[in-house]
Amino acid sequence: MTTTIERGAAAGADYLDQRTGIGAAVKSFARKVFPDHWSFLLGEVALYSFVVLLISGVFLTLFFVPSMAEIHYEGPWAAMQGVEMSEAYASTLRLSFEVRGGLLMRQVHHWAALIFMASIVTHMMRVFFTGAFRKPRELNWLVGFVLMILGLAAGFSGYSLPDDVLSGNGLRITDGVVRAIPIIGSYLSYFIFGGEFPGQDLIPRLFTVHVLLVPALILALIVVHLLMVVIHKHTQYPGSGRTDQNVVGFPLFPVYVAKAGGFFFIVFGVIALMAATMQINPVWNYGPFDPSIVSAGAQPDWYMLFLEGSLRLMPGAGTEWVIGGYTLSLNVLIPAVVIPGILFSLLALYPFVEAFVTRDTGEHHVLDRPRNRPFRTAFGVAVLTAFFVLLVAGANDLIAAHFYMSLNDLTRIFRVLFFVAPVVAFILTKRICLSLQRKDRELVLHGHETGRIVRFAHGEYIEVHRPLDEHERWLRVAYEPEHPLEIAPPVDSRGVRRKGYRLDKVRQRMSQAFFEDRIEPVTPAELAAAHSHGAHDELEGGSHVASPRELEGSAPGGGRTIAEPADGSTPDARNR
Amino acid sequence: MTDHNSSTDLTPRGGGDGRLPARFTDPGHAPHKLRRADVDPDANKRAERQVVLLFGVSILGTIGFLVAYALVRPGETIGSMRLSNLLLGLGLFLGMFGIGAAAVHWAKTLMNDHEVSQERHTLISSPETRAAAVQDLKDGAADSSIGRRGVLKGAMVSALALAPLSIAVPLIGEVGEDWDISKFGRTIWAKGVRLAQDPSGRPIRAAEVTIGSAFHVIPDNLEEFEHPLDEKAKAIVLMVRMDPRDLKEAPGREGWSYEGIVAYSKVCTHVGCPVALYEQQTHHLLCPCHQSTFDLADGAKVVFGPANRPLPQLPISVDDEGYLVAQSDFLEPVGPSYWERLK
Numbered sequence: 001m002t003t004t005i006e007r008g009a010a011a012g013a014d015y016l017d018q019r020t021g022i023g024a025a026v027k028s029f030a031r032k033v034f035p036d037h038w039s040f041l042l043g044e045v046a047l048y049s050f051v052v053l054l055i056s057g058v059f060l061t062l063f064f065v066p067s068m069a070e071i072h073y074e075g076p077w078a079a080m081q082g083v084e085m086s087e088a089y090a091s092t093l094r095l096s097f098e099v100r101g102g103l104l105m106r107q108v109h110h111w112a113a114l115i116f117m118a119s120i121v122t123h124m125m126r127v128f129f130t131g132a133f134r135k136p137r138e139l140n141w142l143v144g145f146v147l148m149i150l151g152l153a154a155g156f157s158g159y160s161l162p163d164d165v166l167s168g169n170g171l172r173i174t175d176g177v178v179r180a181i182p183i184i185g186s187y188l189s190y191f192i193f194g195g196e197f198p199g200q201d202l203i204p205r206l207f208t209v210h211v212l213l214v215p216a217l218i219l220a221l222i223v224v225h226l227l228m229v230v231i232h233k234h235t236q237y238p239g240s241g242r243t244d245q246n247v248v249g250f251p252l253f254p255v256y257v258a259k260a261g262g263f264f265f266i267v268f269g270v271i272a273l274m275a276a277t278m279q280i281n282p283v284w285n286y287g288p289f290d291p292s293i294v295s296a297g298a299q300p301d302w303y304m305l306f307l308e309g310s311l312r313l314m315p316g317a318g319t320e321w322v323i324g325g326y327t328l329s330l331n332v333l334i335p336a337v338v339i340p341g342i343l344f345s346l347l348a349l350y351p352f353v354e355a356f357v358t359r360d361t362g363e364h365h366v367l368d369r370p371r372n373r374p375f376r377t378a379f380g381v382a383v384l385t386a387f388f389v390l391l392v393a394g395a396n397d398l399i400a401a402h403f404y405m406s407l408n409d410l411t412r413i414f415r416v417l418f419f420v421a422p423v424v425a426f427i428l429t430k431r432i433c434l435s436l437q438r439k440d441r442e443l444v445l446h447g448h449e450t451g452r453i454v455r456f457a458h459g460e461y462i463e464v465h466r467p468l469d470e471h472e473r474w475l476r477v478a479y480e481p482e483h484p485l486e487i488a489p490p491v492d493s494r495g496v497r498r499k500g501y502r503l504d505k506v507r508q509r510m511s512q513a514f515f516e517d518r519i520e521p522v523t524p525a526e527l528a529a530a531h532s533h534g535a536h537d538e539l540e541g542g543s544h545v546a547s548p549r550e551l552e553g554s555a556p557g558g559g560r561t562i563a564e565p566a567d568g569s570t571p572d573a574r575n576r
Numbered sequence: 577m578t579d580h581n582s583s584t585d586l587t588p589r590g591g592g593d594g595r596l597p598a599r600f601t602d603p604g605h606a607p608h609k610l611r612r613a614d615v616d617p618d619a620n621k622r623a624e625r626q627v628v629l630l631f632g633v634s635i636l637g638t639i640g641f642l643v644a645y646a647l648v649r650p651g652e653t654i655g656s657m658r659l660s661n662l663l664l665g666l667g668l669f670l671g672m673f674g675i676g677a678a679a680v681h682w683a684k685t686l687m688n689d690h691e692v693s694q695e696r697h698t699l700i701s702s703p704e705t706r707a708a709a710v711q712d713l714k715d716g717a718a719d720s721s722i723g724r725r726g727v728l729k730g731a732m733v734s735a736l737a738l739a740p741l742s743i744a745v746p747l748i749g750e751v752g753e754d755w756d757i758s759k760f761g762r763t764i765w766a767k768g769v770r771l772a773q774d775p776s777g778r779p780i781r782a783a784e785v786t787i788g789s790a791f792h793v794i795p796d797n798l799e800e801f802e803h804p805l806d807e808k809a810k811a812i813v814l815m816v817r818m819d820p821r822d823l824k825e826a827p828g829r830e831g832w833s834y835e836g837i838v839a840y841s842k843v844c845t846h847v848g849c850p851v852a853l854y855e856q857q858t859h860h861l862l863c864p865c866h867q868s869t870f871d872l873a874d875g876a877k878v879v880f881g882p883a884n885r886p887l888p889q890l891p892i893s894v895d896d897e898g899y900l901v902a903q904s905d906f907l908e909p910v911g912p913s914y915w916e917r918l919k
Contacts, residue, residue, distance in 0.1 A: 031692075033692050033694040070805075076651070077652070078652065096650070096657065097650050097651075097652070097657060098650065099650075100645055100649060100650060100664075101645065101664050102650070103650065103660070103661045104661050104664045104665050104668065107661070107665075108665075108668075136699055169849055169850075169865065172809075172848045172849060173848065173849065175912075176844075176846065176847025176848040176849075176911070176912035179760075179912050180847075180912065180913060180914070182915055183915055185914055185915050186760065186914045187752065187755065187757065189914075190752035190755055190757060194751060194752065194753050195752065195753035195806075196759055196760070196806055196809070196810070197806075197809055197848075198809060199753075199803075199806060200803065232699070233694075233696055239606070240602060240603045240605060241602065241603075241604050241605035241606065241693065243602065244696070245695065245696055246693045246694060246695055246696060247693070247696055248691050248692070248693045249691060249692065250689070250692065254683070254687055255683050255688075255689075258679045258682055258683035258687065259679070259684075261679055262678070262679025262680040263680065264676065265672045265674075265675040265676030265679070266672075266673055266676030266677065266680065268668075268672040268673075268676070269668075269669045269670070269671075269672035269674075269676055270673065272665050272669040272673075273666070273669040273673070276661060276662050276664070276665020276666050279658075284654075290775070290808075291805060291809035291812060291850065292774050292775075292792060292808060292842060292850050292852075293850065293852075294849055294850040294864055294865065295864070296853060296864040297864070298864065298865075308865075308866075311846075311866050312866045312867055312881075312882065313882075314882045315881075316846065316868060316882040316883045316884040317878065317884065318884070320884035320885065320913055325918050325919055326915050326916065326918070326919070327913045327914065327915055327916075327917040327918055328915075329884070329914075331846065331882050331883070331884050332846065332847060332882075332912070332913070335882070363699075365696060396867075397864070397867065407867060411867065411880075411881075470603040471606045473600065474600060474603055477599070478600070521599075522600075523598060524596040524597055524598075524599070524600055525598075528596060
């Protein structure tokens, strides 16, 4: 028996299918399986905060006036009565004071932008540390990387629109950085500002960039990004039953329609809560842009802070060179162009570097546990540490003020830290990864500690260890560590020099750096050997009072009988 | 665990005896765990009620938003504006979050949670498909006969390469105003232009500048220009008076100050922020953006931070009526460095 609704739906579906063939798409998508893990939500947060940005942004464009024409303010905000300001700034005040819900939408928009960038960065970290960028997803990593750069551009162009003192000084710094670019810098500055800073054109131009160019590019690349996810099918975390040939999870309809669809509303709700309770960018306090005013303790949005810190750390003395009468400002170029360029290039190109080193051509759909790739994890943490030092240095004046420290000393400390901290972070992270792998080995070989102490007849005490079940164990042994590459000798058997030897030599050197230190997973033989160490198995049943069911499979281990890793776990350069 | 074992023999010990495999094998999917709502009809009912309640929270939130919209205006004070924002925002939060929480709770407690496994297929096309695709392209190229018609190919490439110029040339030509970058090197300061207070524009007499004081200065003819903000951005000056004995003046600049009053460009030589924080005791001037520090007693030399050059000095004197005036424009470009700065 069919209801009216079902009949209507069937008729509608029939109409559509005859004209679009949508049935085939529904058939292949509706029950498509996606794996489940909280870290997969990070990319979703980015997507949903972008949707929130579009919704709140459209609202704002209806009231914002992108014009630098000077007017005298005559609105309700008493502190600005009669003050000369641009129409852009005046309309931002109007949005805050006169449009009901306008301030809410402004704050929703700004918070959503901060969360958009934060979720992109953490999503990239997830992809990086789990090796999700490996074949076949290298291109999608690049698409994601470009999306992050576009996110920076969107944030920066939007932040500058209200034409207040803070954003105006941000633009002035931009002008200074652009001018430092050799040969074309001065003309580039004219290109951006339509003449000299601040000019009359910048706000309308930034508006077009912010509401049309950048969002259109982001939207197009998001489509590509998601299409590639569908084509590749989502990666999955390692675990029993999960292989490179399958995808284990829940069907799109209904589970992810409800979970992911619902999650959009959760993200929107949380951003709304932040906008309701946490004030952001109160431009009515800053005042309209005036090129002679600057406020101490001013900070850009967090995703630009690393640039600010980088500019602050660079020592100025002796770093401006005059070559043939032309001025080269290394004190601006190095921190604002070269260092971010290096850090971002490292990020963008890492998948290709790793593929070059491993010579790996297989498809990977099961993610790595970060500990099982110590070099990659340590490298990622080192790059992040460099970013983080720059980011904190961008707030050195606030740190100095809050903690009564010398600003100059802080700057000098950060200068040293920028070089030292990534190295320390690399070494520490690598050691932590290796230790976690050893911990995994120990768990697999000796099982969980149970806290049950047993005394044997001859007076010996041991703690009973409970072996891992096969699923727990599989998680810890199911990885293949990479080994340093062996390469063919430089000359063949007849003494003729081999083509491509140099490249191979580079590859081998890098491979050694990547994979020299490694821990092999436990093999069945090692596990068997570890169990036979005990030799108390038959004693155990009678020697203590726990119920027989609990004892089943229990193996003694612990203090006395920890087995050595049989092989391969020893970082050793001597025998390669 | 120690690692004194220095062997790097990678074959697992005991792995070759035929009894044990070299690696563990995948035990297959872990057994499915039932949720409370799967086994307990009461828990199932309870979960359903919770989902309904969460949707109800959303409905109430939206109604609350509409009520706040109708009753609370942003008003003229910070307080009323914040109240309006808080109430609207909380309504929006509940309206959205309720739907999301309800949907997720529904999915987690009531929807089928049996994991499903689907096969993946390699992305690479089959050799036959590839060969067919290559053949298609070859056929198409042969049909167009492009390979045999070199002149045609050249003409097409030239036309396509030139066509974008009709967009690019006017864009690049017009977008940078007059492209006269020599303007970077000039300001509206000139001989006889009075130093005026920023922002009032009131000219300053030398007599009212006491020792230890600092003035934010603009040229008093600023409002005569078409775009005062553009001119102001280059012309801002910081003027201080110190004990003439503290002042070290570089050779050739002895006549640029007036009885301990010195005037320097306020545009940082690093990236152009206004250098606005003056410390009277040390005569140091600090840029709050990137903390370049200049010593005004010693020719505004850089004593700390990322700037490389001293701030340009504005030569000043006093006119007949006792007002401070500029002797000329700055003798070097103000603000951040650029490629053609010394040209």
